[in-house]
Amino acid sequence: MDRTETPCGLDVALLVIGGKWKPLILFHVQDGPTRFSEIRRRVGGVSEKVLIQQLRDLVEMNVLLRRDHHRVPPVVDYALTPFGETLVTALAPLCEWGTVNRERVSAMRESTAMERNALVG
Amino acid sequence: MDRTETPCGLDVALLVIGGKWKPLILFHVQDGPTRFSEIRRRVGGVSEKVLIQQLRDLVEMNVLLRRDHHRVPPVVDYALTPFGETLVTALAPLCEWGTVNRERVSAMRESTAMERNALVG
Numbered sequence: 733m734d735r736t737e738t739p740c741g742l743d744v745a746l747l748v749i750g751g752k753w754k755p756l757i758l759f760h761v762q763d764g765p766t767r768f769s770e771i772r773r774r775v776g777g778v779s780e781k782v783l784i785q786q787l788r789d790l791v792e793m794n795v796l797l798r799r800d801h802h803r804v805p806p807v808v809d810y811a812l813t814p815f816g817e818t819l820v821t822a823l824a825p826l827c828e829w830g831t832v833n834r835e836r837v838s839a840m841r842e843s844t845a846m847e848r849n850a851l852v853g
Numbered sequence: 854m855d856r857t858e859t860p861c862g863l864d865v866a867l868l869v870i871g872g873k874w875k876p877l878i879l880f881h882v883q884d885g886p887t888r889f890s891e892i893r894r895r896v897g898g899v900s901e902k903v904l905i906q907q908l909r910d911l912v913e914m915n916v917l918l919r920r921d922h923h924r925v926p927p928v929v930d931y932a933l934t935p936f937g938e939t940l941v942t943a944l945a946p947l948c949e950w951g952t953v954n955r956e957r958v959s960a961m962r963e964s965t966a967m968e969r970n971a972l973v974g
Contacts, residue, residue, distance in 0.1 A: 741951020742876050742944065744958050750873060755863050792965045793958070815957075822950035823863065829943035830862020836936075837865050837914070844913045 748793050748819065753778050753786050758795070758812065758820050759827070765799065765809040795819060869914050869940065874899050874907050879916070879933065879941050880948070886920065886930040916940060 749755050753775060760766065760774040772783055787810060790796040795816035801807040812820060830837075870876050874896060881887065881895040893904055908931060911917040916937035922928040933941060951958075 740880060740945075740948030741953065741955055742880055742948045744951030744955045745947045746873070746876060746951075747958055747962070752867070752871060755867060759861060759863055793961055815954075818954075819950060822946040824861075825943040825946055826866045827861030827863045829940060830865030830867075832862065833936075833939075834862055834865045837868055840914055841868065 745819075745822070748790075748795060749823075751786060751789075753782065754790060755823055755826075757783075757786060757790065758816065758823065761796065761810050761812060762817075762820050765811040767807065767809045771810065790816070866940075866943070869911075869916060870944075872907060872910075874903065875911060876944055876947075878904075878907060878911065879937065879944065882917065882931050882933060883938075883941055886932040888928065888930045892931065911937070 749758070756775050757771060760771055766774075768783075768787070771787070772778065772780065775783065778786075787796065787798070791798045791810075794813055796810045797813050797816075799809050799811070801809070870879070877896050878892060881892055887895075889904075889908070892908070893899065893901065896904065899907075908917065908919070912919045912931075915934055917931045918934050918937075920930050920932070922930070
């Protein structure tokens with residue numbers, strides 16, 4: 733086996749959901765069509781410009797479906813495609829891992845931050 | 854439910870493996886202790902500086918164990934901790950998803966690139 737090859741399809745998955753916000757976006761639209769403003773509120777901390785680009789990427793990759801309801805003021809919403817649903821299913825164990833390890837990860841981040849402060853203090 | 858909350862532990866998982874290279878790094882050390890130079894070769898396309906920082910983050914989060922064999926020239930290798938192994942297990946379905954959808958994703962990326970070229974051409 734050529735060891736420069738990725739040993740699995742993780743590189744492909746990262747092409748689709750790489751980036752800070754995309755996995756979170758998918759989870760925040762999984763209950764059905766969700767308006768842009770609501771996605772922004774749920775994801776939290778993302779700029780409008782960045783969110784627009786991330787949504788556009790996900791639509792281009794056929795993970796999300798964008799619907800423009802042609803109203804004034806504009807109503808646009810986003811929903812998972814069937815392809816996007818398979819991706820959310822594949823992400824589920826990672827969610828569970830995070831839920832199980834939430835306190836542990838928080839504690840490690842705090843102790844790391846404390847060590848850094850001690851070094852500069 | 855407060856809809857600004859992440860509906861699962863995905864935010865926690867992204868704290869640990871967020872970033873372009875970390876999931877790939879984990880997969881490239883899963884067969885046992887792996888030397889820095891070998892990780893760099895396997896991951897491909899990553900600068901030495903960035904790889905050093907990503908490995909340091911993963912060690913700080915107790916996902917990887919760094920061993921310095923105290924030799925000249927230096928021999929340093931990295932291996933998954935038991936905690937890191939649970940993370941690789943949680944990433945497995947995403948790998949499978951990528952393997953199944955490799956051709957589909959490639960085709961979508963090509964057609965998107967062609968459309969962009971057509972727009973500017």
